[in-house]
Amino acid sequence: MYRLLATCIKECKLLIADKTGIAILFVMPVLLVVIMTLIQNEAYKSLTESSIPVLLVNNDNDSLGLSIENGFKEYPICELTLDHGEIYKTNADIKKQMLEGKFLIALIVPKNATTILRGDVENIMNGLIDKTKSITKNPNQVNIEIIIEPTANKAFVVAITSRLKEFLAAVKTKVLFQIMSEKIAGLVDSKEKMAMPTKDFFAYNENYAVRDNKTYQPNAIQHNIPAWAIFSIFFMVLPLAGSIITERSEGLFIRMRTFPGSYLSILSGKLFVYFVVALLQFAMVLLVGKYVLPLLGLPILNIGTHLFALVALTISLALAAVGYGLLVGTLFNTPQQSAVFGGISILIMSALGGIWVPLNIMPHFMQTISSLSPLNWALMGYYELFIKGGDWFAIQFQLLKLFAFFVCSLFISYRLYKIKIRLY
Amino acid sequence: MVENSCIHISKLVKQYQGSDGFALNEISFDIFDGEIFGLLGPNGAGKTTFLSILCGLLKPSSGDVSIYNYSLNKDIESIKKIFGVVPQDFALYPTLSGRDNLMYIGRMYGLRGNLLNDRVQTCLSKFGFDKNSDEPVKNYSGGMKRRINLIGGILHEPKVLLLDEPTVGMDVQTRTAIIEHLQELNQTKKTTIIYTSHNLDQAELFCNRVGIIDKGQLLCIDSPQELMKKENCADLEEVFLKLTGRKIRD
Numbered sequence: 001m002y003r004l005l006a007t008c009i010k011e012c013k014l015l016i017a018d019k020t021g022i023a024i025l026f027v028m029p030v031l032l033v034v035i036m037t038l039i040q041n042e043a044y045k046s047l048t049e050s051s052i053p054v055l056l057v058n059n060d061n062d063s064l065g066l067s068i069e070n071g072f073k074e075y076p077i078c079e080l081t082l083d084h085g086e087i088y089k090t091n092a093d094i095k096k097q098m099l100e101g102k103f104l105i106a107l108i109v110p111k112n113a114t115t116i117l118r119g120d121v122e123n124i125m126n127g128l129i130d131k132t133k134s135i136t137k138n139p140n141q142v143n144i145e146i147i148i149e150p151t152a153n154k155a156f157v158v159a160i161t162s163r164l165k166e167f168l169a170a171v172k173t174k175v176l177f178q179i180m181s182e183k184i185a186g187l188v189d190s191k192e193k194m195a196m197p198t199k200d201f202f203a204y205n206e207n208y209a210v211r212d213n214k215t216y217q218p219n220a221i222q223h224n225i226p227a228w229a230i231f232s233i234f235f236m237v238l239p240l241a242g243s244i245i246t247e248r249s250e251g252l253f254i255r256m257r258t259f260p261g262s263y264l265s266i267l268s269g270k271l272f273v274y275f276v277v278a279l280l281q282f283a284m285v286l287l288v289g290k291y292v293l294p295l296l297g298l299p300i301l302n303i304g305t306h307l308f309a310l311v312a313l314t315i316s317l318a319l320a321a322v323g324y325g326l327l328v329g330t331l332f333n334t335p336q337q338s339a340v341f342g343g344i345s346i347l348i349m350s351a352l353g354g355i356w357v358p359l360n361i362m363p364h365f366m367q368t369i370s371s372l373s374p375l376n377w378a379l380m381g382y383y384e385l386f387i388k389g390g391d392w393f394a395i396q397f398q399l400l401k402l403f404a405f406f407v408c409s410l411f412i413s414y415r416l417y418k419i420k421i422r423l424y
Numbered sequence: 425m426v427e428n429s430c431i432h433i434s435k436l437v438k439q440y441q442g443s444d445g446f447a448l449n450e451i452s453f454d455i456f457d458g459e460i461f462g463l464l465g466p467n468g469a470g471k472t473t474f475l476s477i478l479c480g481l482l483k484p485s486s487g488d489v490s491i492y493n494y495s496l497n498k499d500i501e502s503i504k505k506i507f508g509v510v511p512q513d514f515a516l517y518p519t520l521s522g523r524d525n526l527m528y529i530g531r532m533y534g535l536r537g538n539l540l541n542d543r544v545q546t547c548l549s550k551f552g553f554d555k556n557s558d559e560p561v562k563n564y565s566g567g568m569k570r571r572i573n574l575i576g577g578i579l580h581e582p583k584v585l586l587l588d589e590p591t592v593g594m595d596v597q598t599r600t601a602i603i604e605h606l607q608e609l610n611q612t613k614k615t616t617i618i619y620t621s622h623n624l625d626q627a628e629l630f631c632n633r634v635g636i637i638d639k640g641q642l643l644c645i646d647s648p649q650e651l652m653k654k655e656n657c658a659d660l661e662e663v664f665l666k667l668t669g670r671k672i673r674d
Contacts, residue, residue: 014519258481
């Protein structure tokens, strides 16, 4: 125990003396979390809270144009610029503005759009009421032009065009009802206008599929805090493996092996310090999410209600990272080799694990592969706790897999060490 | 086992995996309590293999070594506490201070509290580290690193001190200081010192007895004076060349 303590003291002093190492371990995670969250939060906001710059040129100035106008005015993701054909007279004017980055999407409602629509609907109604009149097979179409900035996010375009189609369908139905009521009134010789329902026939309630009855709001924070904390903790592999290799390749290794007791107990001291560092890294990132990011206008991190499950998951994550560091440190012979392999392998595992991009946008076969990444196991565990309201039971497989990864890493490292020691 | 022997080496064999030859081929001899014993030999003779076996870094292929009645094959943990080892390479953390390095080594040998602090301070003062003991080792000169390396081996006052070329690459002043310290240690604490070196002049003056080893076999063992007399040579270097030949070794 005393030797373990002695090694811990030594490792702490080594860490404190290594300013670059400290920066990698503690400053990098905070910077990563802050920068990535700010970037991705904007992306989230663009779809849900603000502000796609849309130009609506309403040349109709009748009920169809006005309905579209009102609809987009109330649409929260739009930053609407309205024109009635006074400023933007031609498509060329509009495209010029778009290429300068002023708008992402432009909608142009043509002149007399309402008149054309009414004519088409009347034609249908006349055909239905009066059998002597036929319904035109090729009605006059209202050509609503949509101009899209080439770099516009596909999701934005879909959101706007869907909204447009929704308004058009609503207006079409409204006009149909109006004309139908006029025709029916004419048939029954009534002067009174028919009253139309003011409410929609359908209402939509959105709910998230969570395990408890609390309200969760998925946002960039809920993903980025655990994701980049996991990434940073695994990046600890670089200093840890480098430290193991440096010790092994210098005279220190000879001295250590001549100390009373096993070399493994010395190694345990080193691993313990890095394990504690990993826990501190996570705690620090969590505190940043809770107290610093809100100061930058971001939402507050919600860590769920199962604190012990969170601690257990973080311990498993730290053990998995430490085990991987030991494995890389045992496998390679120079710090350069371990740095290149360690760095690239973590980047690959993080990309596969859904740290960089959400898993659900990956192809199916990539999603299958991603389930092999320990970073993915950890991330899924944090999603359960932070987003889905899960508890111990919900993260049991993640805990088990991370711990098994740690045990396997230890076992393989031990076998490798035994092989290598024969070569010394 | 000879009387007054503290280390009894019996038919010690070491053959590395995949190698046809023997690094050590049935060598047997005794090292006496409190003596300074020099193990000399050309490159690849088996000196480092012998020291590595002695301090538990390597396992012998056959044979045994008895150290203060502990068997190397059975009681390695007890033997490790008896030994102090000074490797040829610097076994120090460059970013830690000399003091921190020594504190760590001392703790690993079970020293603690005031005893540890006093030992470290005494050794640092004795080896001329009054001013710069708290500076990182990476700022030290080669001689200073060599001295700290040596202190690491003697801090716990071992019964037997193993030194692998402790004065290699040092200036005359540092070399002399280290040899004087080792002699003092041997006389005051009765520490048995086993050391390897290519510096035969130094070995001639420093060692009570020397053994010359080549191709894994012990060629001779006696005091430098007796060896010179037996081989009818003017100095130890002449004895060495006479027994091991002039062919350059890999």
